[in-house]
Amino acid sequence: xxxxxxxxxxxxxxxxxxxxxxxxxxxxxxxxxxxxxxxxxxxxxxxxxxxxxxxxxxxxxxxxxxxxxxxxxxxxxxxxxxxxxxxxxxxxxxxxxxxxxxxxxxxxxxxxxxxxxxxxxxxxxxxxxxxxxxxxxxxxxxxxxxxxxxxxxxxxxxxxxxxxxxxxxxxxxxxxxxxxxxxxxxxxxxxxxxxxxxxxxxxxxxxxxxx
Amino acid sequence: xxxxxxxxxxxxxxxxxxxxxxxxxxxxxxxxxxxxxxxxxxxxxxxxxxxxxxxxxxxxxxxxxxxxxxxxxxxxxxxxxxxxxxxxxxxxxxxxxxxxxxxxxxxxxxxxxxxxxxxxxxxxxxxxxxxxxxxxxxxxxxxxxxxxxxxxxxxxxxxxxxxxxxxxxxxxxxxxxxxxxxxxxxxxxxxx
Numbered sequence: 183x184x185x186x187x188x189x190x191x192x193x194x195x196x197x198x199x200x201x202x203x204x205x206x207x208x209x210x211x212x213x214x215x216x217x218x219x220x221x222x223x224x225x226x227x228x229x230x231x232x233x234x235x236x237x238x239x240x241x242x243x244x245x246x247x248x249x250x251x252x253x254x255x256x257x258x259x260x261x262x263x264x265x266x267x268x269x270x271x272x273x274x275x276x277x278x279x280x281x282x283x284x285x286x287x288x289x290x291x292x293x294x295x296x297x298x299x300x301x302x303x304x305x306x307x308x309x310x311x312x313x314x315x316x317x318x319x320x321x322x323x324x325x326x327x328x329x330x331x332x333x334x335x336x337x338x339x340x341x342x343x344x345x346x347x348x349x350x351x352x353x354x355x356x357x358x359x360x361x362x363x364x365x366x367x368x369x370x371x372x373x374x375x376x377x378x379x380x381x382x383x384x385x386x387x388x389x390x391x392x393x
Numbered sequence: 394x395x396x397x398x399x400x401x402x403x404x405x406x407x408x409x410x411x412x413x414x415x416x417x418x419x420x421x422x423x424x425x426x427x428x429x430x431x432x433x434x435x436x437x438x439x440x441x442x443x444x445x446x447x448x449x450x451x452x453x454x455x456x457x458x459x460x461x462x463x464x465x466x467x468x469x470x471x472x473x474x475x476x477x478x479x480x481x482x483x484x485x486x487x488x489x490x491x492x493x494x495x496x497x498x499x500x501x502x503x504x505x506x507x508x509x510x511x512x513x514x515x516x517x518x519x520x521x522x523x524x525x526x527x528x529x530x531x532x533x534x535x536x537x538x539x540x541x542x543x544x545x546x547x548x549x550x551x552x553x554x555x556x557x558x559x560x561x562x563x564x565x566x567x568x569x570x571x572x573x574x575x576x577x578x579x580x581x582x583x584x585x
Contacts, residue, residue, distance in 0.1 A: 207415070256468065260468065285467050374559065
């Protein structure tokens with residue numbers, strides 16, 4: 183496999199930030215009550231991570247090692263502010279629905295983690311691919327979760343009635359406890375798939391030790 | 394009921410920051426392996442949250458707002474919190490080594506804890522007064538600690554019980570959180 187493909191797939195599946203590494207969970211669980219919110223959050227997040235990785239990778243030779251963390255934070259915060267203001271101006275409803283979670287992109291560990299571990303060391307094209315992979319990896323989990331939650335909790339997808347009128351919505355799924363439960367099943371599924379596809383020939387024991 | 398008490402109860406129980414709002418999940422999952430550790434983390438969060446609320450509220454209302462620089466809010470708040478935590482760490486190391494030993498290891502982790510930043514934004518969004526913002530941050534921090542202690546307690550029980558194979562490891566933690574969150578929803582009727 184070419185290195186660029188590998189870099190892209192890394193975030194999408196192998197090191198999926200939400201389902202495998204389990205970072206940046208807050209926003210993922212909170213905004214997935216409807217598909218529109220899930221898509222909006224994913225777009226905002228993908229924009230910030232691509233822009234930040236691009237800038238930091240382009241300037242990686244100019245950023246002094248000792249003050250790199252504050253510089254990264256300022257760059258990420260600048261892009262987050264842009265997204266926040268654009269959302270407030272053009273999508274006021276969406277912005278209101280997500281509330282504090284748009285500004286909270288700035289402390290999302292996914293971005294800080296990728297910037298520190300990848301963009302500050304790699305050339306621009308790879309950094310952008312990595313950011314796109316991570317962004318899309320975040321997106322599919324978010325959209326997947328919000329489809330399940332909106333469908334079961336409201337009977338709709340993107341506000342359009344999908345299930346028959348007689349369907350009694352299970353309110354539980356759009357309430358906070360439903361978010362936890364759906365996420366639990368999602369990571370359970372992901373662990374299962376990972377074990378099935380990536381089973382090692384030596385039969386290594388489960389690293390979790392079945393705790 | 395006085396407004397401050399209302400804010401406090403809402404922050405601790407009704408709008409519990411972890412179980413109802415999903416903010417600060419990383420330390421909640423990562424640091425709740427035993428009860429003692431959760432309490433240590435809880436106190437460190439309380440301390441930083443109150444300090445951060447005080448500093449950001451003052452700066453926003455005395456500097457950013459009068460000068461019309463509200464759009465810098467995100468940038469300024471995260472920098473204040475980061476430098477504040479660093480200063481507190483230096484000070485504690487020198488002035489109170491015993492306290493530093495028990496709390497210090499958690500401090501760097503707290504800088505990027507979304508709960509701290511969320512509380513400072515909330516104070517501005519809800520238009521809290523100075524006193525209210527302190528009450529609110531103490532309430533949120535206690536709610537954070539409460540949720541962590543509950544999960545830590547449950548985890549010690551889970552370790553010795555038979556769990557369905559597909560939920561072993563991390564998934565069971567979220568199932569537990571879901572059940573605790575259901576019980577916390579009962580608090581919703583506490584304040585009218």
